[in-house]
Amino acid sequence: MAGNNINLKLLQTFLLAAEHGRFRRAAEESNRSPSAVSMQIRDLEEQVGMSLFIRTPQRANLTPEGRILYEQVRRAMADVQMGLQRLSEVAAQRRGHVKIACAPTLASTRLGNILATFKLRYPRSVVDVRETPPAGALTLLQEQEVELYIGPEIPNLTEFQFEPILQDRLAACVPADFDHGAQELTLAELSHFPLIMLDRQTAIRTLIDRIVAEGSIRLNIQYEVQNAYTAIALASAGLGVAIVPSIAIPMLPSAEFRVVPISDAAAMRAVGILTARGYVHNSYSEQLIELIRTEMRKP
Numbered sequence: 001m002a003g004n005n006i007n008l009k010l011l012q013t014f015l016l017a018a019e020h021g022r023f024r025r026a027a028e029e030s031n032r033s034p035s036a037v038s039m040q041i042r043d044l045e046e047q048v049g050m051s052l053f054i055r056t057p058q059r060a061n062l063t064p065e066g067r068i069l070y071e072q073v074r075r076a077m078a079d080v081q082m083g084l085q086r087l088s089e090v091a092a093q094r095r096g097h098v099k100i101a102c103a104p105t106l107a108s109t110r111l112g113n114i115l116a117t118f119k120l121r122y123p124r125s126v127v128d129v130r131e132t133p134p135a136g137a138l139t140l141l142q143e144q145e146v147e148l149y150i151g152p153e154i155p156n157l158t159e160f161q162f163e164p165i166l167q168d169r170l171a172a173c174v175p176a177d178f179d180h181g182a183q184e185l186t187l188a189e190l191s192h193f194p195l196i197m198l199d200r201q202t203a204i205r206t207l208i209d210r211i212v213a214e215g216s217i218r219l220n221i222q223y224e225v226q227n228a229y230t231a232i233a234l235a236s237a238g239l240g241v242a243i244v245p246s247i248a249i250p251m252l253p254s255a256e257f258r259v260v261p262i263s264d265a266a267a268m269r270a271v272g273i274l275t276a277r278g279y280v281h282n283s284y285s286e287q288l289i290e291l292i293r294t295e296m297r298k299p
Contacts, residue, residue: 006047011073013040014052018070021059031158081280088282098285101130101137103151105228105248106271111150114295118288125284134203141276147285149274150292152203152245161277164270165296170204170262171249173235173242184263187217194222194240196231203269204228204245211266232257247271271296 016026017037027034041060045052052066062070102111107129115127130136130146137149141160153162172185178193187208197219198205212219222240225231228248235242236256249259273289275281281289 006044010040010044010047011077013037014044015070015073015077017041017053017060018062018066021061023060084280088280097126097128098282098288099128099130099146100285100288101132101140101146101149101151103133103137103149103271104131105245106150107131108229109247109250110296114288114292117295118291121291122284122287127288133201137274141274144276144279147275147279147281148289150296151271151274153270153272154203154274159277161275162270163273163275163293165272165293166247166270168245168247168269168271170208170243170264170267171246172260172262173232173244173249173254173257174260175235175238175241175257177238178241179258182260184261186264187211187219187262187267188215190241190243190262191217191219193220195219196223196225196234196240196242197221198228198231198244199224199226201226204243207267207269208243211264214266215264245269 013026013030013032016029017023020026020029023037023041024034027037030037041053048065048069050065051063052069053060054063111129115129118125118127128146130140132140132149134149134151134154137146137151138154138157138160140146141149152168153164154160172190174185174193182189191212197208200206200209208219211217223231223234225234228242228244231242231244232249234240236254238256242257243262246259246261273292
């Protein structure tokens, strides 16, 4: 057996293929092509000197020899992961730091209560918060400047993992002068009002622009602003109807406007936690993630 020089990537690919029973699924999870995975498995089989899989058009099943190798490698990898986790926890206890990024709307409405609860549970912890839109969060995660991002889902990402926590519907802040008593409004109906919108640098505006383009809707935009709180302030002053994410609206009712849900099917986005694939979180960040899940699901 010429297996002395077997590298870690071959074994990781082998584990994925064994666990999924399909080379294609292993390729998807490892962001490689099926042919690359198949080649790696053949390399491994040549190095150990025996077949590890029985290949059929539908599946790749382990041979008895493959099952023996799988059990050994799985246990070894689990031990390595546990050792790395312990090292990460030791480092976290020494530093006591968790670094996170958060969408500005969430930072102002939800993050305060979450961090207050976290501080009560872990008085020695220190949390560094970077407020940033989604595009900035990707750079911070790639460079490991932060461990996680709390914000809206970013589509078509392969290097990151998104965990949805809640669905955030768009809403209209309607001042009394424009309020006809509707219980919900469509974007087509809102096109008849003077509108206060977030600018084109925001994820919300990208979502709205896509909906109105698909529906050939022309909006009457009077003001464009950079953040939801400015939009809400302008609506409070009676300057128009503000379209903002529901999560950005203060929980206490306002005397200056009424909050009306926007009923278009697509006027909704997932909000949750974004992390880099394969990143090993320390115990503090794991506890904070669990708290974020719990607190953000509360009404």
